[in-house]
Amino acid sequence: MRILIFLLMIVWANPFFAQEKTAEEKPLPNMLHVNFAYGFQLPGADLADRFGTNSNMNVGTQYMVGKFIFGAEGELFFSDNIKEDVLAFMRTDDLAIIGNEREYTNVLLGERGWYVGALGGAIIPVFPNAKRSGIRFTLGVGFMQHKISIRDQAGEVTQLMGEYKKGYDRLTNGLAIKEFIGYHYFSKNRLINVFAGFEFTQGFTKSRRSFNYDTMMRDDSNRLDLLQGIRIGWTLPFFYDADDKFYY
Numbered sequence: 506m507r508i509l510i511f512l513l514m515i516v517w518a519n520p521f522f523a524q525e526k527t528a529e530e531k532p533l534p535n536m537l538h539v540n541f542a543y544g545f546q547l548p549g550a551d552l553a554d555r556f557g558t559n560s561n562m563n564v565g566t567q568y569m570v571g572k573f574i575f576g577a578e579g580e581l582f583f584s585d586n587i588k589e590d591v592l593a594f595m596r597t598d599d600l601a602i603i604g605n606e607r608e609y610t611n612v613l614l615g616e617r618g619w620y621v622g623a624l625g626g627a628i629i630p631v632f633p634n635a636k637r638s639g640i641r642f643t644l645g646v647g648f649m650q651h652k653i654s655i656r657d658q659a660g661e662v663t664q665l666m667g668e669y670k671k672g673y674d675r676l677t678n679g680l681a682i683k684e685f686i687g688y689h690y691f692s693k694n695r696l697i698n699v700f701a702g703f704e705f706t707q708g709f710t711k712s713r714r715s716f717n718y719d720t721m722m723r724d725d726s727n728r729l730d731l732l733q734g735i736r737i738g739w740t741l742p743f744f745y746d747a748d749d750k751f752y753y
Contacts, residue, residue: 533569533571533572533636533637535568535569535570535571536568536569536742536743537566537567537568537569537742537743538566538567538569538698538740538741538742538743539564539565539566539567539740539741539743540563540564540565540566540567540578540700540738540739540740540741541563541564541738541739541740541741542562542563542564542565542700542736542737542738542739543560543561543562543563543736543737543738544560544561544562544563544580544582544704544734544735544736544737545558545559545560545561545734545735546558546559546560546561546582546704546706546732546733546734547732547733547734548730548731548732549731549732549733550728550729550730550731551728551729551730552651552708552728552730552731552732553588553731554588554589555587555588555589555616555653555675556584556586556587556588556589556616556651557584557586557587557588558584558586559582559583559584559586559616559618559732560582560583560584561580561581561582561583562580562581563578563579563580563736563738564578564579564580565577565578565579565624566578567624569628572627572628572629572630572639573625573626573627574624574625574626574627574628574641574643575623575624575625576623576624576625577621577622577623577624578620578621578622578624578645578647579619579620579621579622580619580620580621581617581618581619582616582617582618582619582620582651582732583615583616583617583618584615584616585613585614585615585616586616587614587615587616587653589653589675590614591614591653591655591673591674591675591717591719592612592614592655592673592719593719594719595662595664602662604659604661604662605661605662605663606661608661610657610658610659610661610662611658611659612655612656612657612658612662612665613654613655613656613658614653614654614655614656615653615654615656616651616652616653616654617651617652617653617654618649618650618651618652619649619650619651620647620648620649620650620681620683620706621647621648622645622646622647622648622681622683623645623646623647624643624644624645624646624683625643625644625645626641626642626643626644626685627641627642628640628641628689629642631688635691637689637691638688638689638690638691639688639689640686640687640688640689641685641686641687641688641689641700641702642684642685642686642687643683643684643685644682644683644684645682645683645684645685646680646681646682646683647680647681647683648678648679648680648681649678649679649680649681649706649708649710649730650676650677650678651677651678651730652674652675652676652677653673653674653675654674655670655673655674664718669718671714672714672716672717672718672719673717673718673719674714675712675714675717675724676712676713676714677710677711677712677713677728677730678710678711678713679708679709679710679711679728680708680709680710681706681707681708681709681710681730682706682707683704683705683706683707684704684705684706685702685703685704685705685736686702686703687700687701687702687703687736688700688701688702689740691740691742698739698740698741698742699737699738699739699740700736700737700738700740701735701736701737701738702735702736703733703734703735703736704732704733704734704735704736705731705732705733706730706731706732706733707729707730707731708728708729708730708731708732709727709728709729709730710727710728710729710730711725711726711727711728712724712725712726712728
């Protein structure tokens with residue numbers, strides 16, 4: 506025991522070790538960064554009854570204080586994978602739609618939605634020589650909206666013109682919560698700053714249309730719209746320390 510205490514005293518008193526400890530405990534400079542990301546998601550709960558898989562583009566601005574992250578983000582999500590055919594009543598036996606000129610016309614359905622919200626979290630270093638990089642986890646709260654996009658390319662269906670289209674688009678929105686966990690890497694050359702991980706979104710939404718023309722009913726039900734998938738992105742950092750040194 507005396508030998509162990511003696512060795513610890515030597516290590517503590519040694520200038521080399523003292524300097525290394527001071528360097529390790531030096532606080533990281535605050536940093537503002539912008540994230541650009543792509544995601545691929547699977548729907549769940551009520552959202553899975555209406556749409557299939559989607560892609561989305563995300564842009565976020567975050568301020569990093571030490572290991573902690575605070576900021577905001579917004580994203581657009583979209584898909585042509587539609588499960589709820591709101592125009593089924595218009596279709597012929599061969600699933601075509603006849604326009605005003607009594608000819609087949611091309612009407613496309615798609616998913617269009619967006620999310621905007623605030624987030625907070627942290628990046629926990631994994632390796633001792635990489636103080637900026639590490640496990641990234643964030644929790645966000647915001648607003649989600651989605652609808653069925655109806656595109657009558659030739660403008661030949663009266664029922665889908667102007668305000669009539671809103672009776673079929675299933676506009677839905679409400680509060681949403683989002684979680685992300687993955688790995689965020691910052692390089693010394695300031696160029697290869699990337700992240701990847703898993704993202705989960707829970708939307709507590711309702712229909713915002715007073716009446717659905719195809720069902721001849723009003724939808725007042727509370728919905729649970731889930732999204733889960735992967736996200737990869739690139740980070741553009743802006744702030745460094747006074748000596749313009751980038752720490753990671």
